[in-house]
Amino acid sequence: MKVLVPTDGSEHSMKAVQRGLELAEKQEAQVTLMSVAYFGADYLDEMPPNIREKLEDEARAALKKAKALFDAKNLPVETVLMTGLVPANLIIQKAQDGKFDRIVIGSTGQNALEKIVMGSTAAKVVAHAPCEVTVVR
Numbered sequence: 001m002k003v004l005v006p007t008d009g010s011e012h013s014m015k016a017v018q019r020g021l022e023l024a025e026k027q028e029a030q031v032t033l034m035s036v037a038y039f040g041a042d043y044l045d046e047m048p049p050n051i052r053e054k055l056e057d058e059a060r061a062a063l064k065k066a067k068a069l070f071d072a073k074n075l076p077v078e079t080v081l082m083t084g085l086v087p088a089n090l091i092i093q094k095a096q097d098g099k100f101d102r103i104v105i106g107s108t109g110q111n112a113l114e115k116i117v118m119g120s121t122a123a124k125v126v127a128h129a130p131c132e133v134t135v136v137r
């Protein structure tokens with residue numbers, strides 16, 4: 001079973017990472033961690049190079065934090081860093097191209113608000129994923 005776990009480094013996404021870890025341990029799932037350095041559409045062109053780097057560093061840090069959990073248990077894991085405007089689109093595309101069986105995603109992420117049931121990335125992935133989606137809350 002191929003499992004894609006998108007993470008933005010947030011607490012909720014780390015719950016999804018934990019779930020992915022369980023699947024690797026108990027069902028020998030092949031897990032891929034994915035983080036999208038997200039650039040707001042409005043300022044993509046004018047963005048100073050150092051900001052771009054900073055956003056990519058954040059995505060890299062999210063992957064490092066998640067990968068450490070797998071490393072600690074000697075479980076193999078792949079990591080994918082992407083950059084783009086709409087994280088959900090890249091997640092859906094990756095699930096399709098990589099023929100993933102399941103996506104495990106957090107219900108909310110970095111913009112979490114108590115009253116919001118599901119973040120926009122999670123909602124879009126649930127709506128358009130080419131495979132089964134587990135939303136961890």
Ligand SMILES: Nc1ncnc2c1ncn2[C@@H]1O[C@H](COP(=O)(O)OP(=O)(O)O)[C@@H](O)[C@H]1O
Nearest residue numbers: 006007013036106108109111112119120121122
């Ligand atoms: N930039 C991103 N890269 C990878 N995964 C992401 C990204 N943003 C969100 N996710 C995934 O989607 C989940 C829900 O986040 P999201 O829908 O963006 O909620 P919010 O509106 O709170 O930011 C996160 O827990 C994470 O698993």
Ligand SMILES: [Mg+2]
Nearest residue numbers: 109110111121
């Ligand atoms: Mg978000």
